[in-house]
Amino acid sequence: SLELGLDVETELVFLHLDVLGIDPNLLPRFVHGRVGRLERISILGDVCDRFENGAIGLAWPGSRELFLLCVPYVLMLGAIHVWLMEWPVPMPHSVLLLLGCLAGWLVEVYGVATGNIFGAYHYGDVLGYAPAGVPLVIGVNWLVLVYASAHLSFAAQISPEIRPFLGATAVLLSDVLIEPVAVFLGFWSWDTPGEGSLFVAPMRNYIAWWVFSLILLSLAEMAGIQRKNPVVLRYAALQLMFFLLLNVLMIFI
Numbered sequence: 001s002l003e004l005g006l007d008v009e010t011e012l013v014f015l016h017l018d019v020l021g022i023d024p025n026l027l028p029r030f031v032h033g034r035v036g037r038l039e040r041i042s043i044l045g046d047v048c049d050r051f052e053n054g055a056i057g058l059a060w061p062g063s064r065e066l067f068l069l070c071v072p073y074v075l076m077l078g079a080i081h082v083w084l085m086e087w088p089v090p091m092p093h094s095v096l097l098l099l100g101c102l103a104g105w106l107v108e109v110y111g112v113a114t115g116n117i118f119g120a121y122h123y124g125d126v127l128g129y130a131p132a133g134v135p136l137v138i139g140v141n142w143l144v145l146v147y148a149s150a151h152l153s154f155a156a157q158i159s160p161e162i163r164p165f166l167g168a169t170a171v172l173l174s175d176v177l178i179e180p181v182a183v184f185l186g187f188w189s190w191d192t193p194g195e196g197s198l199f200v201a202p203m204r205n206y207i208a209w210w211v212f213s214l215i216l217l218s219l220a221e222m223a224g225i226q227r228k229n230p231v232v233l234r235y236a237a238l239q240l241m242f243f244l245l246l247n248v249l250m251i252f253i
Contacts (some may be wrong), residue, residue: 072128104142
């Protein structure tokens with residue numbers, strides 16, 4: 001037992017951390033600012049290992065069902081890791097990030113209910129708890145992708161007016177990699193699929209991803225969201241490598 005005096009739900013979160021190979025006792029130390037740089041790098045290495053092993057496990061039919069159970073937890077824990085890297089987070093910054101997460105989830109809720117934004121699609125049961133038919137982890141992943149793209153465009157040292165366009169294009173390219181894997185693994189499915197093995201979704205989906213990302217990134221630019229997270233770009237790169245590897249492995253399955 002961790003003996004932290006936590007409620008049952010929080011104890012379960014710590015149990016999932018333990019199962020995934022990440023020391024759960026680090027979380028309260030993060031909150032109190034007592035985790036050093038080397039330990040943070042070590043945790044990122046653990047997350048990297050989970051993605052690499054997860055890609056192989058999801059590709060192999062014999063282990064796919066087991067590894068699918070871990071997907072929402074790995075995505076959520078990765079996002080928590082990114083957030084903790086800049087703890088303590090200023091309150092205005094935290095509020096804006098939470099609003100971005102909520103906006104990503106709400107646009108998906110509207111999209112699933114009406115089919116008017118991305119096209120007609122629905123989520124499977126792989127990604128965990130899904131009120132209104134949209135998993136909560138989807139809003140979190142929207143935030144991570146957009147936040148990472150904001151860091152990428154800022155690192156490119158281009159004018160503030162162009163940064164949102166570069167970031168939105170990066171998010172779009174991410175979706176091109178994500179869609180084939182997501183459909184193959186049952187994360188979601190399209191009622192009107194696209195054409196070809198790469199563009200498996202309707203073209204309006206890719207346009208909507210770009211436009212919605214552009215709106216969020218433009219708002220972040222105007223709000224002056226800080227872009228000093230030391231690991232968000234590396235974590236986003238790990239996600240993309242994960243989906244790229246699975247795209248390749250799918251050819252041989």
